[in-house]
Amino acid sequence: MVLTVLRSLGRPALAMLRGIGAVALFAARGLTRLRPFPGRALAQQIIQIGWLSLPVVGLTALFTGAALALQIHSGGARFQASDVVPAIVAIGMVRELGPVLGGLMVAARVASSIAAEIGTMRVTEQIDALVTLSTDPLRWLVTPRLWAAILSLPILVAVGDIIGIMGGWLVGTTSLGFTSARYIADSWAYLEGWDVLSGLIKGAVFGLVVALSGCWFGMRCARGAAGVGRATTSAVVAAAVGILAANFVLTGLFFR
Amino acid sequence: MIETRDLTRSFGAKRVLAGVDLAVAPGESLCVIGQSGTGKSVLLKSILGLVPPDGGQVLWQGQPLDAARLPQFLTRFGMLFQGGALFDSLNVWQNVAFRLRQRMPDREARAIALDKLARVGLPPETADLMPAELSGGMAKRVGLARAIADDPAVIFFDEPTTGLDPIRARAIDALIRSIVTETGATAITITHDMRSVALIGDRVALLQNGRIAHIGPVAEMDSEPALAAFMGRATLVHR
Ligand SMILES: Nc1ncnc2c1ncn2[C@@H]1O[C@H](COP(=O)(O)OP(=O)(O)OP(=O)(O)O)[C@@H](O)[C@H]1O
Ligand SMILES: [Mg+2]
Numbered sequence: 001m002v003l004t005v006l007r008s009l010g011r012p013a014l015a016m017l018r019g020i021g022a023v024a025l026f027a028a029r030g031l032t033r034l035r036p037f038p039g040r041a042l043a044q045q046i047i048q049i050g051w052l053s054l055p056v057v058g059l060t061a062l063f064t065g066a067a068l069a070l071q072i073h074s075g076g077a078r079f080q081a082s083d084v085v086p087a088i089v090a091i092g093m094v095r096e097l098g099p100v101l102g103g104l105m106v107a108a109r110v111a112s113s114i115a116a117e118i119g120t121m122r123v124t125e126q127i128d129a130l131v132t133l134s135t136d137p138l139r140w141l142v143t144p145r146l147w148a149a150i151l152s153l154p155i156l157v158a159v160g161d162i163i164g165i166m167g168g169w170l171v172g173t174t175s176l177g178f179t180s181a182r183y184i185a186d187s188w189a190y191l192e193g194w195d196v197l198s199g200l201i202k203g204a205v206f207g208l209v210v211a212l213s214g215c216w217f218g219m220r221c222a223r224g225a226a227g228v229g230r231a232t233t234s235a236v237v238a239a240a241v242g243i244l245a246a247n248f249v250l251t252g253l254f255f256r
Numbered sequence: 257m258i259e260t261r262d263l264t265r266s267f268g269a270k271r272v273l274a275g276v277d278l279a280v281a282p283g284e285s286l287c288v289i290g291q292s293g294t295g296k297s298v299l300l301k302s303i304l305g306l307v308p309p310d311g312g313q314v315l316w317q318g319q320p321l322d323a324a325r326l327p328q329f330l331t332r333f334g335m336l337f338q339g340g341a342l343f344d345s346l347n348v349w350q351n352v353a354f355r356l357r358q359r360m361p362d363r364e365a366r367a368i369a370l371d372k373l374a375r376v377g378l379p380p381e382t383a384d385l386m387p388a389e390l391s392g393g394m395a396k397r398v399g400l401a402r403a404i405a406d407d408p409a410v411i412f413f414d415e416p417t418t419g420l421d422p423i424r425a426r427a428i429d430a431l432i433r434s435i436v437t438e439t440g441a442t443a444i445t446i447t448h449d450m451r452s453v454a455l456i457g458d459r460v461a462l463l464q465n466g467r468i469a470h471i472g473p474v475a476e477m478d479s480e481p482a483l484a485a486f487m488g489r490a491t492l493v494h495r
Binding site: 050120121124125126128129130132133134135 | 298301304306327331333334335337338339341342343346354358373402
């Protein structure tokens with residue numbers, strides 16, 4: 001009886017550990033196949049993953065910063081603390097909302113497209129063809145995407161931070177009665193270097209999470225169009241959950 | 257010399273390869289026939305380890321073709337995949353010259369690619385098209401040009417003439433035959449077309465129920481009952 005229970009608990013736990021191990025090994029391999037250096041593919045992927053995500057990340061940050069300013073103003077009014085709007089918008093964006101929302105938007109855009117692209121290549125035997133042409137699919141497909149995401153996300157987060165703070169400034173100066181100079185001065189005054197840096201580090205980790213789930217589910221895609229569909233869905237879900245979990249862990253590490 | 261010994265592979269409960277024994281001599285052209293879904297493509301892929309076999313051995317030059325020796329084998333190898341398997345992100349000549357570009361400047365690689373495209377009957381204008389702009393038969397021929405681009409010593413062709421018109425199909429058969437004769441390459445060709453077998457093959461093998469049900473010289477295939485039975489079925493299927 002006890003044994004049966006233990007076994008039924010143990011098997012999924014072991015399977016999960018094995019899965020985590022396999023993903024970690026995949027990531028380690030994908031990150032280190034840098035010779036010869038895939039410069040051109042990396043540049044292409046930075047455009048795909050970073051540059052083309054700018055609009056969606058920027059818009060997300062703008063509206064989030066604006067909404068945050070409104071919330072903090074009305075919430076802060078209860079403690080006669082409406083003045084803290086600029087500081088809290090800045091800290092909230094830079095530490096938390098910039099990286100998390102930016103990461104989630106990139107997860108939706110990029111994890112899906114990576115999984116669909118690599119999955120289609122798997123299904124149409126292009127990955128087999130790479131192998132027969134003496135080309136390592138990992139180095140050719142996975143390495144550039146992982147590094148492009150790791151390098152792009154912090155920049156996207158930085159842009160998102162600035163635009164988010166601008167969103168707060170826009171609302172603050174047009175409808176909450178702040179002067180422009182004071183809003184900007186207050187935003188700066190309370191912001192510390194570590195606030196910004198921690199957010200950028202989070203961005204890099206989220207970038208890895210996004211590209212890794214896209215590549216992992218793409219490479220393991222089952223046959224047929226339905227296989228590609230499932231791989232895409234799994235990649236987005238895994239990336240989103242992975243980002244939120246990683247965010248919790250990193251926040252705990254950085255700000256305890 | 258490429259050999260398989262008792263090669264087995266199942267997918268779930270389905271036994272696709274149930275002990276395949278084959279030996280292809282250097283410079284020999286072997287045709288493999290068999291009903292759709294019997295495992296002909298799986299056989300080629302398990303020789304390469306792309307579909308890892310559950311059991312049995314693959315030998316190359318008398319030694320196991322394991323992960324350590326596979327890279328060396330692949331440098332002198334070319335394969336046409338059943339679906340073409342062209343890289344979507346590269347245009348036609350870049351696909352054909354994929355291996356060449358790893359060791360020569362683009363201008364030279366492109367010139368060779370154009371020559372190979374001409375050999376499979378594709379005009380130079382196709383060189384700059386993307387795979388998505390090709391018809392099925394054209395994609396197949398680009399895949400063929402890519403397989404032979406670097407003058408491999410061992411070539412696998414998975415249904416080289418399927419989807420081509422009869423005139424083009426015979427031209428491709430003649431091309432494969434001439435490559436084998438001229439370069440002394442070893443070829444394994446999967447086909448459903450008995451006319452191709454007659455033109456390309458030195459020997460023909462029939463894959464049935466996961467095993468080689470018959471293997472023998474092409475010259476004698478008309479008097480072989482096992483093949484006659486299959487051909488009767490094949491003509492029924494293809495009508
Ligand atoms: N990755 C896979 N997963 C599950 N089943 C597979 C896989 N690959 C092949 N099969 C099964 O193995 C069998 C043999 O497939 P294969 O593609 O080798 O057939 P074939 O002889 O090449 O047929 P055709 O002449 O139609 O190309 C099929 O029944 C197929 O469903
Ligand atoms: Mg097949």
